[in-house]
Amino acid sequence: MRKESKKEQADADVEGAPASGKLKTKAYDRELRKLHEELVTLQEWVRHKGLKVCVVFEGRDGAGKGGTIKAITERVSPRVFRVVALPAPTEREKSQVYVQRYMAHFPAAGEVVIFDRSWYNRAGVEPVMGFCTEEQTQRFLGLAPLFERAMVDAGIVLIKYWLEVSPEEQTRRLEARIEDGRKIWKLSPMDLKSYGRWYDYSRARDAMFAATDTPWAPWYLARSDDKKRARLNIISHLLSKIPYEKLPREKVELPKRQKPDDYREPDYPFKMVPEIY
Numbered sequence: 391m392r393k394e395s396k397k398e399q400a401d402a403d404v405e406g407a408p409a410s411g412k413l414k415t416k417a418y419d420r421e422l423r424k425l426h427e428e429l430v431t432l433q434e435w436v437r438h439k440g441l442k443v444c445v446v447f448e449g450r451d452g453a454g455k456g457g458t459i460k461a462i463t464e465r466v467s468p469r470v471f472r473v474v475a476l477p478a479p480t481e482r483e484k485s486q487v488y489v490q491r492y493m494a495h496f497p498a499a500g501e502v503v504i505f506d507r508s509w510y511n512r513a514g515v516e517p518v519m520g521f522c523t524e525e526q527t528q529r530f531l532g533l534a535p536l537f538e539r540a541m542v543d544a545g546i547v548l549i550k551y552w553l554e555v556s557p558e559e560q561t562r563r564l565e566a567r568i569e570d571g572r573k574i575w576k577l578s579p580m581d582l583k584s585y586g587r588w589y590d591y592s593r594a595r596d597a598m599f600a601a602t603d604t605p606w607a608p609w610y611l612a613r614s615d616d617k618k619r620a621r622l623n624i625i626s627h628l629l630s631k632i633p634y635e636k637l638p639r640e641k642v643e644l645p646k647r648q649k650p651d652d653y654r655e656p657d658y659p660f661k662m663v664p665e666i667y
Contacts, residue, residue: 391440435634440499449553
């Protein structure tokens with residue numbers, strides 16, 4: 391029997407045995423294309439049925455939340471899939487009920503809203519970095535399950551993901567951001583301050599899971615040392631959590647283009663973009 395090459399084994403990982411080693415780009419692209427087609431099918435179903443879907447992404451700095459969200463949304467309509475990544479609260483927002491500014495972004499019928507970090511800042515970065523009191527965090531942890539129960543009772547499909555990366559891989563990724571001019575914007579002063587507080591974040595995460603991992607709004611953890619595998623696993627899981635069907639679609643044919651008749655291109659001095667590539 392012919393022995394499979396390492397490349398063939400890697401390419402077979404997604405469809406066969408459990409993962410071994412980093413997923414190759416060819417296998418990743420093949421599987422991602424299939425999942426993108428399913429996300430488009432889901433999109434049409436969400437719009438047709440008027441579903442309201444809210445997906446929360448939390449996790450360690452450098453765990454790959456942004457890349458995963460981009461992989462989910464790059465082939466669907468931004469009118470259906472909306473990404474919410476809120477900046478630090480204003481003074482006015484600080485005076486509001488804590489979850490108030492997040493509620494304004496909740497999905498309406500026919501929408502999927504993806505939170506790139508969420509109200510769970512009150513359970514993670516805020517207590518670790520001293521932006522809220524211990525009393526405020528404990529109050530939040532007590533109220534969050536009730537708040538999320540109200541969301542679910544109002545017809546919102548709520549799915550929560552935590553992306554977990556190893557300390558070694560986190561270090562490698564943050565160092566790569568320092569060296570790469572395309573990624574340096576991802577390394578905020580807050581990331582630098584929080585980098586050394588790994589175990590403070592671990593304790594905060596554990597307390598958050600203990601208080602808010604409920605039957606109506608459970609947490610799903612994805613290991614993301616291999617970004618490609620994590621993205622595929624999360625998209626596949628997301629699709630499994632929202633029952634949907636493929637809607638019938640008429641075959642599309644381009645209509646005939648009209649004849650120019652008396653139209654002529656104008657003799658106009660267009661300001662052209664320089665063609666340097």
